[in-house]
Amino acid sequence: MADIRDITDYLAKDDWSRRRFLQATGLVAATITAGPILEACGGSTGNGTSTTTAVGTIPKPRAGAKIQLLQWNSFVPAADAEIKRQAAEFSTANNVTVTIQTVSGDQLQPKTASAVEAGSGPDIIQMQYGWPHLYDTACLDLTEFVNILKAQLGTVNAVNDAFCKVGGKYLATPYCQVPNAWSFRTDYWGQAGLTDFFTTWDELASAGKALKSKSLPPIAVSLGHAYGDAITMWYPVLWDFGGREVSSDGKKVTINSKETLAAVNWAIDTFKNQYISQNTLSWLDPDNNQAYHSGLITATLNGASIYIKEVYTTATGHKYAAVTNNAGMPKGPKGLESLNLIFNHAVMKWTQEADTAKAFIAYLMQPDNYTKWLNASVGYNAGPFQKLTNADIFNTDPKLKPFVGVVATGKWPGWPAQPSKATSQSQVQFVIVDMFAKACTSGDAKGAIADAEQKLKRIYETPV
């Protein structure tokens, strides 16, 4: 964009003509109007950086800038090590300092909420699920930046897109998915007389019955307040039987339906008959990993971390490496949906280094760098852009294929309504998970659904 010195130089030239006058006034008008337009498109930082970002190009980092990224501790430590390596590489190449601060998954939200409330903190925050909708007032509009990435990397996965986009604007950059599929013990499976892994929810119950009849360890899924594993299990069960918590416009609670009743009855039958473990009502996210690695369960729904620890982590001894396999999500009578843990990157409004933050995110998303990170995470993560989905690791290890497979059927809590503060509220209150948990222990399907309906109505229909 022309700056004011170009214009004054131009005007200083003599030999004026009508054509030159029109050119000069046009240039002035363009200069005056271009700033706000670029700013509206997210091109200008307005946060202390002096340069205005040109449309269609990745912002340049400011030499000497210091930025911090807050993210979770991945269940695959090698993935975090690779991010830190790339941060150091980026820092050296651009004379900036990028710090990666990691916290446990369940501490990420309190940390984020504190920063948002205080209006200061990390420059970039890794946003889980629908947080951009919860913290919309604190996230910079990244629409222009994401459009540049889209032009380079292809279309965005629908779930990342729905979480990142708030009111038509991208308040976060799509970053990754943590696909959840089933890890299971092939030896126990064989001992129970089972051949193929279950492909329907009814087959899951049958497999659980077979395991129980041979006194083998059970299939186990969290019915507790696990922000990942419980949610990724019980929302798909609801959806696959046709149940929905709210209408697609997000205004009318629709949980009380015969489809939900069918889903809940399936859960009650499976639980009461001990086809799934009875011990999972308080399980948090690490508990099923621990149970699997201790040889106490046969199958569980999880990210690839269980498989990775068994097969790729030499320090843990490959205890069940030879007898561990993975499988995709089963389907129900009304479809096959899945729910995966989602992460996106938001650049926070308080940052003084928005351009450097964007440049760093763009650096992480470069196909070479991103693929290195995907390979380091050994299939635990999947890319959100079209060109980032095919990591080498998924081709070299066919057992990881199910984790790629569940990405395509991914949905978000509250679906088919678009993500919103209300869908996030329903998710963090574990309304759907608790409905299944309550039904499983009480055996009262209608009572559990009525309880969930009452809670959902407070959230969706009569918020304070």
Add this chain to the structure above:
Amino acid sequence: MGAAVRGLEARGLMGPRVRILDREAPLGYLLLVPLLLLLGLFLAYPFLFGIWLSVTNAQIGDNGHFVGAANYQYERSDTVFIQSFANTITYTAVTTVFKLGLGLLMALLLNQVFPAQRFVRAALLLPWIIPSVLSTLAWRWMFDPTFSVVNWVALHYLHLPSVNWLGTTSTALVSLMIVNTWRGIPFYGISFLAGLQTIPTELYEAARVDGATRFQQFRQITLPMLRPILVVVLLLSTILTFGDFTLPYVLTNCAPYNSTCVLSTWAFQIGVNGGYIGIGAAISLVLFPLLSIIVAGVLIGLRSRD
């Protein structure tokens, strides 16, 4: 008056403004100022801000505006809030009784002379010293029905059935109480022990000469002499247990299905994770009037006896 002071007076440096410091009351208030400022900054401001938040529709990142008692009204129809309220009262009442009884017993035992007395006293403080997150995680592992060492011992040595400690609504709340009691006993015990050691031994000697039994000595000497410290410990413990967050959050995080939610965890769920900070503040402040009455009653009672 020394020559130096006379010199100061002559130069006008020790007029009435300086001499005011010679008077006890103004000096006392003056010395209190730094403390009052610190209290105002670190206690009064957050507290008043919390009250303000509870009467606004603030969300994380949005200050909101005044809504009066709407948040309190809204929570009245929330079944989880009602459950959390009941759980908080039960949790505090039951654990306080057990901590008081067992803490007193612990103090009486520790007050005896026995070998390795100092080591035992220090060791019994461990539950209080260990960071509560760590000890609660250890308890979580012990209670987990899949890995439970408690169940393993019960099954293999006592031939008792396994208990799904954290998996049913009744046992999960009991588990919370067990861990809180375990953690709280040393605080009571050591505080009572300090009190016991201030009781003059002459009183017991005189009682023995008069033929008093052990129980009579306990009722007529120990308890009355221990009363001030007992009341203060009880008060502090009650307040801390009402507001206990770490333990319920780490042990059950409200599961199964919110049955172990207490007000602090539910406020966190709604206010921090859900973003409705105004409602969260209202939930956490709902016990304030009740606690105020308890505290005022106890303090007034303590003062009147003194």
